[in-house]
Structures are given as structure tokens and as C-alpha cells.
Amino acid sequence: MTAAEAGRDVGRVVVVGNGIAGLTAADALRAAGFDGELVVVGEERHAAYSRPALSKALLTPSADMTAHRLPAPTHGAIEILGVAATGLDTAAREVLLADGSRQAYDRLLIATGSRARRLTDSADELTLRGIDDALRLRARLAGGPSVLVVGGGPLGMEIASGCVESGCRVTLVSQGPPLVEQLGRHLAGVFAAAARRRGLRIVESGAASVDAAPGAAHVIDGEGTTHRADVLVTAVGDLPNVAWLAGTGLVAPTPSGGVLAVDERGLLRPDIAAAGDVAAFPSAHGMRRVPLWSSAVERAKVAAAALLRGAEAPAPAFQPYFWTEAFGLSLKAVGPMPLTGEPEYLDGGADGPALMRWRHPDGSGSAVALDYRIPIPRLRKVCLPVA
Amino acid sequence: MRIVLDRPRCEGHGLCEEAAAALMHLDHDGELVLDVEQVEDGTPQAAAAQAAVRVCPVAALSLA
Numbered sequence: 194m195t196a197a198e199a200g201r202d203v204g205r206v207v208v209v210g211n212g213i214a215g216l217t218a219a220d221a222l223r224a225a226g227f228d229g230e231l232v233v234v235g236e237e238r239h240a241a242y243s244r245p246a247l248s249k250a251l252l253t254p255s256a257d258m259t260a261h262r263l264p265a266p267t268h269g270a271i272e273i274l275g276v277a278a279t280g281l282d283t284a285a286r287e288v289l290l291a292d293g294s295r296q297a298y299d300r301l302l303i304a305t306g307s308r309a310r311r312l313t314d315s316a317d318e319l320t321l322r323g324i325d326d327a328l329r330l331r332a333r334l335a336g337g338p339s340v341l342v343v344g345g346g347p348l349g350m351e352i353a354s355g356c357v358e359s360g361c362r363v364t365l366v367s368q369g370p371p372l373v374e375q376l377g378r379h380l381a382g383v384f385a386a387a388a389r390r391r392g393l394r395i396v397e398s399g400a401a402s403v404d405a406a407p408g409a410a411h412v413i414d415g416e417g418t419t420h421r422a423d424v425l426v427t428a429v430g431d432l433p434n435v436a437w438l439a440g441t442g443l444v445a446p447t448p449s450g451g452v453l454a455v456d457e458r459g460l461l462r463p464d465i466a467a468a469g470d471v472a473a474f475p476s477a478h479g480m481r482r483v484p485l486w487s488s489a490v491e492r493a494k495v496a497a498a499a500l501l502r503g504a505e506a507p508a509p510a511f512q513p514y515f516w517t518e519a520f521g522l523s524l525k526a527v528g529p530m531p532l533t534g535e536p537e538y539l540d541g542g543a544d545g546p547a548l549m550r551w552r553h554p555d556g557s558g559s560a561v562a563l564d565y566r567i568p569i570p571r572l573r574k575v576c577l578p579v580a
Numbered sequence: 581m582r583i584v585l586d587r588p589r590c591e592g593h594g595l596c597e598e599a600a601a602a603l604m605h606l607d608h609d610g611e612l613v614l615d616v617e618q619v620e621d622g623t624p625q626a627a628a629a630q631a632a633v634r635v636c637p638v639a640a641l642s643l644a
Contacts, residue, residue: 217635220630220631220634224627224631246638250638264641264642264643267643487595490635514595516593566592566606566609567606567610568592568594568597568606569594569595569598570598570601
């Protein structure tokens with residue numbers, strides 16, 4: 194079957210979600226030869242944007258306020274923006290929208306992403322997930338208030354870094370050392386040292402409790418000490434947006450409210466695929482969500498191809514790429530994380546820019562570039578198994 | 581159409597090279613080099629250029 198013949202029986206595709214997964218899926222459908230009617234539904238009124246930029250470039254005082262913008266779409270879809278999907282009728286093949294309208298489909302691609310996990314219902318608990326969140330946080334940082342950031346993952350550290358650069362006194366409350374769960378002890382130590390040098394106060398706490406009472410936001414750490422600040426931001430994970438699919442039988446239950454468990458091609462059923470942060474897919478470590486930019490892009494391409502070509506579509510293995518920027522450090526990584534033990538330095542050393550490798554017991558490797566410019570294809574080669 | 585690089589935005593991730601290795605590469609200093617700047621509409625090259633533009637997380641590439 195040629196690309197032009199792919200999905201010839203498919204007249205209308207609806208993509209729900211206009212983040213990078215939805216946008217890439219729409220592009221990929223066109224690239225695969227789909228020339229029927231394409232509809233993209235987005236809950237946000239904004240054009241698709243780069244989410245990674247929100248917690249990096251966009252928070253700093255001298256920010257380029259266009260850092261998150263992406264080139265305009267070329268997929269020629271009917272775009273319905275600022276309208277959420279509220280339901281799905283899989284028998285009638287219709288998506289129900291918040292404005293009461295219905296969108297019929299032959300194939301459906303779900304890319305509704307995830308939302309910030311919250312610790313309270315208070316509007317004084319800020320989170321950072323979308324562009325509106327980023328602008329709200331940025332506005333609150335004017336004048337250099339004191340800030341409490343709860344969550345020691347990459348997002349929490351990036352937010353803390355942006356707040357410090359904005360002239361704020363910042364306390365980061367983290368379960369254990371920041372970034373240890375994601376990066377391992379060695380790299381987490383490098384980031385924590387850089388953060389402290391720039392003035393970040395780090396509170397390592399077991400079970401902290403958060404109270405976002407208006408005007409009196411505070412955190413009580415595991416030792417019983419109370420930490421107060423003018424601004425409270427939490428970055429404690431994300432939850433897949435699947436509530437609108439209740440009753441469809443498509444949602445795999447999880448303790449945190451459910452996920453779309455797709456097959457290796459991104460399919461939930463022959464006519465419905467999912468990609469991006471809303472979906473978990475089979476990996477070497479079981480069913481996993483990989484809420485990263487590069488994973489959203491790759492999985493969206495795979496899912497789009499599968500919607501048109503079914504089992505004939507390829508199901509490529511893909512090694513996600515991760516990067517973070519905080520406290521003057523820039524890290525790029527490929528391969529399984531977190532990393533145990535000390536690195537092998539392929540270039541540079543412990544005190545400056547470095548290209549590092551960790552070998553894993555199964556022969557695979559992980560490669561990390563710290564303040565070191567290297568194209569991803571070369572970084573991938575660094576972590577290939579030893580022949 | 582023409583591939584346009586906004587060099588100050590480029591952070592050297594190199595995801596574009598992965599999407600369109602025949603059109604661009606990062607040199608040994610991690611600077612992006614456009615090996616092909618002009619691509620014909622509707623060709624596989626144009627599709628690769630689109631993919632490269634789309635995968636850049638900092639929108640350093642565009643098509644004109």
C-alpha cells in the first residue's frame with residue numbers, strides 16, 4: 194500500500210488536543226497522505242505552543258516572550274479552539290464538545306494531555322502547566338516576593354531557578370534531594386550545588402503538608418517546621434485528562450484517576466488512537482507514560498500512521514530525549530534514568546562542561562551532556578550497547 | 581520553499597537533524613548547519629523539512 198492509498202476509506206479524522214502531540218499527529222496524518230477532512234479540537238484558546246519553554250525561558254525577567262511560540266500549523270485542519278471535549282460516543286463515532294456541538298469521526302486521535310496534580314483547592318496554590326499558568330506566575334514574581342516551591346522534580350527546579358533569577362527569595366521543599374528520582378545522586382548533586390550557590394534554600398522533607406490559605410500560604414515540613422512565603426507554587430506531578438471519557442470503557446483505571454493504555458502503535462481500538470501525556474504505552478519497564486516533548490512527538494507520529502494503516506504501520510522503539518535547564522546548568526540526556534554511581538567522562542570533567550556515560554548491567558547505556566553542545570543523534574550513539 | 585534558521589534561538593538539541601539528516605546537521609561545535617536551504621513543495625524533502633521545523637522545541641526553524 195502506498196502512502197497515497199493509506200486510509201483511503203477514512204473520510205474524517207478528529208484530533209482532540211492541540212498540544213504538541215495533537216499538532217504533530219495532524220501534521221503526520223497529512224504527511225501520510227490523508228487528504229480528507231481533519232478537525233483539531235483544543236481546550237485552550239491559544240495556538241499550539243512549546244510547553245518546555247514555559248518553565249525555562251519564559252519565567253526569567255528578561256524573557257523573550259515569544260520563546261514558547263511554534264510555527265503556524267500547515268495541516269489545513271478545521272481548528273476549534275477554546276472549546277473542551279466533554280464526552281465521546283464510540284458507537285455513534287461522535288465527540289461531544291462543551292458548546293453542545295458534536296464532531297463526527299471515522300478515526301479519532303486523543304491527545305488531551307495532562308493537568309497539574311494539585312495539593313489543595315486554593316487559587317493561592319499556583320501550578321505551571323499551560324501558558325496562562327506561566328503568565329500568571331510571571332506576573333506574581335514582579336517585585337521579588339518570597340516564593341515557596343513544592344516539588345523537587347525537574348519542573349520544580351526549573352520554576353525555582355526562574356524565581357531566583359527574578360530576584361525572589363526561594364525555598365524549595367522536596368521529598369528527598371531534588372532531582373534524585375529523575376537523575377540519580379551524581380547529577381542531582383551537581384544541580385543542588387549550583388542551586389545553593391545561587392541562593393536557593395532547599396528543604397528536604399518526607400511528608401510535607403501544604404496550606405494555601407489566601408494570603409497565608411505555608412508548608413509544614415516533616416520535622417514540623419513551618420515555611421511561609423508570599424507565593425506558593427507546587428510542581429508535584431501531572432494527571433492524564435481522561436474525565437471526559439468516563440463511561441466509554443477506554444480508560445484504564447489507576448490510583449490517580451485513569452490513563453489511556455494504548456498498544457505499541459498507539460491504538461486503543463482500530464478507530465481510536467491516543468498519544469502524548471494522556472497515554473501509557475508498552476515499554477521495557479511495563480506500561481509507562483513518558484510525559485516528555487520528544488516522546489509526544491514520536492508517539493503522535495506512530496499513532497497517526499496506525500490510525501490510517503492499522504497493523505501495517507511500523508511500531509518503532511524510541512529512546513526518549515530529556516533536557517532541563519536550571520541554575521545556569523543545561524542538561525541533555527538519552528537512555529534509562531535515574532543513573533546509579535559515578536559517570537565515565539568521555540569529554541570534560543567534574544568541574545565543567547562534560548559528556549558523560551553510564552553503563553547499565555544489561556549492556557545498554559545512558560548518555561548525558563552537561564553544558565555541552567552535542568546533537569541528539571551523536572548523544573544516542575554514545576549510549577549504544579558495547580558490541 | 582526555504583528553510584530559515586533563527587540562530588539565536590537555536591539551543592543545539594539536534595532533534596531537527598534526526599528528523600531531516602539529509603537537509604541539516606549540527607557541526608562539531610553544536611552549531612546547526614543547513615546543508616539544503618531550498619526545498620521543492622510536495623517532495624519528500626519538503627516533508628522532512630516540515631518535520632524538522634515541527635520537532636524543534638524552541639521554534640528556531642521555520643519555512644518561508
